[in-house]
Amino acid sequence: MIISAAMLFSLLLNVLLQIKQVDRSMRTESENLFWQINQILVQNEKDVEQIKEDFRQSCLISAKAAAYIMQSRPEIIGNQPELEKIAGLLQIDEFHIFDTEGNLYAGSLPKYFGMNFNSGEQMQFFLPMLEDRSLELCQEITPNTAESKLMQYAAVWQEDGKGIVQIGMEPDRVVEAMKRNELSYIFSIVTADEGNVICAVDPDTHEVLGSTDGNYIKKDVKELGINAENLTNGEEGFRTKFDGEKSYCVFSRTGSVILGRICPESRMYHSVYKSTRMLSLYLALLGILIIAAISKYLDRYIVRGISSVNKKLRVITGGDLDTRVSVDTTPEFLELSEQINEMIESLLDVPNKFSAVLDIVSIPVGIYEYRLNMKRVLTTSGLGGILCLSSEEIQRILSDHELFEAKLEEIRRCPEEVERGIYRLPWEEERYIRMDSIPYENGILGILLDVTEDMVEKHHIVYERDRDFLTGLYNRRAFYSKFQGLLDENKDCGHAVLFLADADGLKSVNDRYGHAGGDEYLRGIAEVLRACPASKKIVSRLGGDEFALLIYGGKDRAELERYINAIQETVNKSSVEINGQVSMPVRFSAGYAFFPEDGSDCHELMELVDMRMYEAKKARGYEPRNKSGI
Numbered sequence: 152m153i154i155s156a157a158m159l160f161s162l163l164l165n166v167l168l169q170i171k172q173v174d175r176s177m178r179t180e181s182e183n184l185f186w187q188i189n190q191i192l193v194q195n196e197k198d199v200e201q202i203k204e205d206f207r208q209s210c211l212i213s214a215k216a217a218a219y220i221m222q223s224r225p226e227i228i229g230n231q232p233e234l235e236k237i238a239g240l241l242q243i244d245e246f247h248i249f250d251t252e253g254n255l256y257a258g259s260l261p262k263y264f265g266m267n268f269n270s271g272e273q274m275q276f277f278l279p280m281l282e283d284r285s286l287e288l289c290q291e292i293t294p295n296t297a298e299s300k301l302m303q304y305a306a307v308w309q310e311d312g313k314g315i316v317q318i319g320m321e322p323d324r325v326v327e328a329m330k331r332n333e334l335s336y337i338f339s340i341v342t343a344d345e346g347n348v349i350c351a352v353d354p355d356t357h358e359v360l361g362s363t364d365g366n367y368i369k370k371d372v373k374e375l376g377i378n379a380e381n382l383t384n385g386e387e388g389f390r391t392k393f394d395g396e397k398s399y400c401v402f403s404r405t406g407s408v409i410l411g412r413i414c415p416e417s418r419m420y421h422s423v424y425k426s427t428r429m430l431s432l433y434l435a436l437l438g439i440l441i442i443a444a445i446s447k448y449l450d451r452y453i454v455r456g457i458s459s460v461n462k463k464l465r466v467i468t469g470g471d472l473d474t475r476v477s478v479d480t481t482p483e484f485l486e487l488s489e490q491i492n493e494m495i496e497s498l499l500d501v502p503n504k505f506s507a508v509l510d511i512v513s514i515p516v517g518i519y520e521y522r523l524n525m526k527r528v529l530t531t532s533g534l535g536g537i538l539c540l541s542s543e544e545i546q547r548i549l550s551d552h553e554l555f556e557a558k559l560e561e562i563r564r565c566p567e568e569v570e571r572g573i574y575r576l577p578w579e580e581e582r583y584i585r586m587d588s589i590p591y592e593n594g595i596l597g598i599l600l601d602v603t604e605d606m607v608e609k610h611h612i613v614y615e616r617d618r619d620f621l622t623g624l625y626n627r628r629a630f631y632s633k634f635q636g637l638l639d640e641n642k643d644c645g646h647a648v649l650f651l652a653d654a655d656g657l658k659s660v661n662d663r664y665g666h667a668g669g670d671e672y673l674r675g676i677a678e679v680l681r682a683c684p685a686s687k688k689i690v691s692r693l694g695g696d697e698f699a700l701l702i703y704g705g706k707d708r709a710e711l712e713r714y715i716n717a718i719q720e721t722v723n724k725s726s727v728e729i730n731g732q733v734s735m736p737v738r739f740s741a742g743y744a745f746f747p748e749d750g751s752d753c754h755e756l757m758e759l760v761d762m763r764m765y766e767a768k769k770a771r772g773y774e775p776r777n778k779s780g781i
Contacts, residue, residue: 154441158434165430169423174399177419178388181401181412184349189405191337199325206325207289210305210318213243214287218316221248222309228257235259244302245319253281253315277306280315284308292322301326338363346418348393351408352382360408367394382409390416456480460487515601521552522594528555537601539579552595559586573602581607619692621670622677630691630699635753637703638746647703647746648711649756650718651764652676654696655738655773660729668729675727675737682721685714698739708745715743740768 220227220237227233228248238246238259247258253268268278273293280286289305303325306317338349338361350362352372357379359367373379376392377400388401393413402411456478463476476488517534521527528549535545538558548554565575567583576582583606588597617629625633637644654676661669673696680690680700687704700718705711718741725737742763750756 154438154445158438162427162431162434166423166427169426170420173420173423174388177399177412177414178401182403184412185403185405185410188337188349188351188410192406195337202325203292206303206320206322207305210289210303210320211287211307213241213320214305214307214316214318216241217243217246217318218307218309221314221316222311225313231261241318243318244321245304245317247317247319249306249315249317251281251312251314253278258317273304277304277315277317280306280308284312292325295319337361344414346415348413350411350413352402352411354382354404354407354409357382382411456484460484460491464491517599518597519555519599520594520596521555523552524593526551526553528552534599537584537599539576539582562586567606573606583607622674622692624677624681624698625689625691627691627693630689630693630701631753633689634701637701638751638753644703644746646705646707646711647701648705648715648743649746649760650680650700650702650715650741650743651693651757651760652680652698652700652739652741653764653768654698655740655768655771657696660735664729664733671727671729672735672737675725676739679718679722679725679737679739683714684717696739703746708748711745740764740771740773742767 217237227237234246234257238244243259245258245260245263247255247260247263249255249268255263255266257264266274268274268281273290273295276290277288280288285308287305287307290303292301292303294300295302301322302319303322304317304319306315308315338351348362348364348367350364350367351360352358353360357372359370359372359375362368367375372382375394378391381389381391381400382402383404388399390397390399392398393400393415397416398413399416399419400411400413402409404410459478459480460476463474463478466474476491478488479485515533515537517531517537519528519530519534521529528551530549535542538545540548548558561577562574562584563586565577567573567575571585572587573583573585576584581603583601583603585600585602586597588595617625619626634649637647654673657669657672660672673692676696676698677690677692680698683690683700683702685702685705687702689699689701689703691699691701693699702711702714705714722737722739726734727737728734742760742765744750744756744759744763746756749759
């Protein structure tokens with residue numbers, strides 16, 4: 152394969168170099184051809200300008216000669232045959248005599264008598280002569296208005312100032328010279344290689360003005376497959392489909408036109424294709440001989456040994472680390488087999504070493520590693536105990552890393568503190584582990600740490616911090632923290648109601664049954680509030696005989712009012728046993744306010760509900776206690 156690739160690369164490089172050389176030759180030849188065409192254009196333009204100037208001078212001289220004759224022999228002005236004879240002698244086509252007002256009254260062509268310098272745009276050219284008698288005007292070659300033939304007119308004053316003489320001559324010589332400067336004439340004499348097209352393009356309209364192939368004249372280059380943008384930056388050449396055939400094009404701005412040369416690739420690279428075919432044949436024959444010799448040697452001494460080693464390695468990388476390599480076709484393969492087996496033994500012993508270290512330091516941690524191209528998972532010995540799995544289950548999931556990852560994913564679905572990577576084991580009542588993994592190329596290295604003791608202690612501390620010891624409800628600090636948190640995240644709060652309750656008759660219960668009886672009475676109130684059917688609620692004992700209930704996440708006020716009515720129905724049916732003997736009804740005075748209708752601030756709502764609660768307590772005939780302020 153290497154030899155074939157090298158030969159193919161050499162062949163391609165040779166083709167590219169030849170193509171590059173042909174492209175360079177194409178550009179060089181095109182530049183020379185464009186220069187020659189440009190020289191023809193420049194020279195023809197000079198010739199035309201010179202011929203125009205000579206003809207102009209000839210017209211003025213003829214006009215002066217005619218003026219001199221008219222001044223010398225004024226008696227022939229009315230003699231028409233004589234005037235026509237003079238026109239013939241002077242070799243002019245038209246001969247006109249104007250008076251001092253610019254009116255044509257005599258000449259070689261009577262049909263124009265009566266015209267003046269105001270008769271049409273062509274005649275108006277000579278109007279300035281009526282103001283300045285020193286002028287001698289010669290008009291540019293232009294079509295005769297009456298007969299639509301090309302004419303050049305010249306006019307001068309007679310020296311005696313009695314009239315203006317105008318002559319007209321057909322510019323046959325000038326027209327012939329101009330034809331030689333036309334692109335169609337130039338391209339008719341330009342020789343192009345067979346299959347090549349040489350053309351000139353208008354830089355503004357992108358229309359083909361001239362071409363060695365007349366079929367392309369008057370066509371837009373876009374119609375022929377050339378992007379107009381390439382016309383201005385194509386000096387380096389470009390490839391396109393010209394008239395449906397893949398071609399190489401070179402364009403260059405020359406004077407007032409863009410010259411181009413288009414050559415079909417099939418003709419342009421014909422020699423390249425031919426030499427490439429011959430070279431390919433030689434290289435193929437040489438490659439076959441070399442490859443046959445090398446393949447025979449490799450198969451006999453190397454390939455068979457490599458194939459045997461590969462078969463064993465495929466089994467090992469598949470997860471069977473108990474397989475050993477034993478290939479002795481050559482001393483080198485025997486040594487390679489021994490090294491592979493030693494490496495496998497070392498790899499298998501790594502988890503045991505880690506396990507021994509972890510056992511010494513008594514850290515409840517398990518380490519695992521696996522490669523994506525292997526099934527088996529390597530772990531330390533304590534991993535099964537950390538995951539609380541049986542030996543059969545741990546052996547099953549360690550035999551296939553996909554099963555192992557599925558088990559870890561099951562744990563990840565029970566997050567405890569995701570930011571710290573702590574999760575609860577779903578198959579144990581209260582067991583927590585911390586999981587971290589480090590992906591690396593073609594493998595995963597991970598660690599599992601048993602943090603159950605720390606999490607249980609943390610939960611206990613949080614519970615004691617946030618809970619009222621007597622009722623098990625949230626205490627004042629926890630209630631305010633959660634209430635303010637919900638208000639800060641208004642999207643979770645929705646419609647809410649804040650309900651405050653103050654025990655009725657607690658003092659009389661304490662006086663009659665002691666503080667133990669009063670505690671039973673307070674726990675009865677706590678159970679009434681805890682029994683509220685709302686799914687989203689926060690129940691708290693704020694202190695003493697005062698309780699708070701926050702119901703949130705309601706869709707509207709009507710839903711919240713149904714919860715308040717349910718609390719009233721519950722309290723009407725509730726009672727507690729005092730000291731296990733006396734049954735006493737649970738009674739309390741309450742006030743409530745709705746969020747956000749009655750307020751959107753925690754302290755504002757608490758002030759309002761506290762006031763309503765005390766008004767309710769007073770209305771029930773109980774003496775309100777002194778407000779401490781909320």
